[in-house]
Amino acid sequence: MTFDDLVEIYRHTRFGADGEGTLTIASQPILDSIREIDADPRLYDDVQIGLLDDAPPALGAEVRIAVGHPRHSLGLLVRDFDALFQAPMAAFEEPARYYVVDPGYASGDLPVPATLARYRALLDVVAILRNAASYVDEVQRELVFIGDEKTVVPIAFRAADLVPGLEANAARLKRVFDGALHGDEKTEILATAVVRLVGSLRQSVRFSHLVRNLDAVCDEVEKGYRLFVSSFSYSKIRDDVETARIEFVGKIHRTIVDIQGQLLGIPVATIVVASQLKSATGCGLPFWTNTAVLLGAWIFIALLAIAIVNQWHTLTVLDTEIRRQQQRLADDYALVSGEFADQFDDLIGRIWWHRLALGGVGGVAGLGALLATIAYLMLTARGSGACFLFWS
Known part of the structure; x- marks a missing residue:
């Protein structure tokens, strides 16, 4: 049945x-x-x-x-x-x-009684309040707000509490919370308004008082949100993103500028090595000169490698920070975040090219050191390794 x-x-x-x-x-x-x-x-x-x-x-x-x-x-x-x-x-x-x-x-009969229509509007309000509450006890039918103090609002109401303006005020509150933009800020404003309205009352009448004065809650939420939004505008976001972009571009470029002296030393060192290496047939001055030049070249390569690795890690940190800022923009301003996607993609592309440049510099320097070593071995007579034993 x-x-x-x-x-x-x-x-x-x-x-x-x-x-x-x-x-x-x-x-x-x-x-x-x-x-x-x-x-x-x-x-x-x-x-x-x-x-x-x-x-x-x-x-x-x-x-x-x-x-x-x-x-x-x-x-x-x-x-x-x-x-x-x-x-x-x-x-x-x-x-x-x-x-x-x-x-x-x-249930399902038509027309719907006015009391039931207001009850359904109240359920929409309760759903919004659930998101604003710190936690909800469904068994005890309680909304709990935790701020400076713990405020418990039992969901207790009668048909007489469902006043005629409830549906309109519920619709007002729903309009404020439509969309995902600034969701956390809205719920925080609502929670503050609820606590301010009912916090001083005894628990048994808090919810009925809230329902009867829902228009005051709507006013408080709308005013609070307008105040928050007054500091939010498309031009402000654009300026903030542009400022951050310029700052990141400067940091990315510094990864090359900071080792520019070492980079300029690559051709100089190559010329020095090429001009200073001479044919050595014994343990005389040419042999020791060639050895000192080669040792200097490898020391330069080692210092350059340390600088490149350090700048590589700097680029990694910048890449992580740029992606974090991009995600934060998407979370906080989802409706306009797509407008600035190209700028973040440009920054990530710059990091990729700078990494490629650093890798190329390291490869050229290593190749130069390898060629210098080959030249040293070709200009040094076989058996010259004994010079190190004799010298020691």
Whole structure:
């Protein structure tokens, strides 16, 4: 048996105050349902509807029945909207299937009562408040805000608290939070407004006071967000990105400028080595001159290699920082971040070319040192290694 079958029974029942009612068997489906329930104890346990009269039910007759709460998975039977709002999880989402005795409304019926329409608007507000709260206790139905102090807001309300302006104010609040831009800042502003409004009240009335004064919360959030946005503009972001780009370009260029002296020394050292190496046939002055020149060349190469490695690491740090700034821009200003993608790509491209240049410089210097070593070995007679032993 489905909850729709139960709703048909509820609609034709005059409910009393003691869990009893009078059912008018107005149709064959109702009669079939009553007979089925009366014949199956397990079904009775699920639907909690029982006949109180001894006479068998008949079409068109009125019978007294006992009506209880059906199994929760079937649906909810509540006396009024206040009881509906106290149902499990009803503070966060509308129950899927329910029947409200007063005013005789079942979920899905049209037109929607004004109280239910305001309740649905309130659920939109609760969803926004959940994101602003530090944490949410669904079992206790509490929103907890932690700032200078811990502020607990129990989600307790009645139909009388759902004032006529609730739907319009809920729509105002939703408009502020539409879109992902500045989401963290918006929720922080909302949390501050809520704590300021209800923090001094006793817990039991905080949420109802918040609902009744939702227009004041909307005003506070809108004003706070306008104040925040006043410091945010496209031109300001563009200027900040351009300033950062110029700074990064300078740092990237310095990776070459800082070792420019060593780079200029490469051709000088090559010329010196080429002009100073002479043919050496023994352990005389030419041999020691050639050895000193070659040793100087390799010392220069070692110092240059240290400088290149150091600048390579500098470029790695700059690359990481540029990508971090790019991601931060995408997170904070997602709507306009694409406008500046080319500038970040240009910086990353510059780093790639500077790395290529550093690698080329290191390769040329190493090749020069290798050629100098080959020239040294060619100009030095075989067996000259004994000169080092003799010298020592």
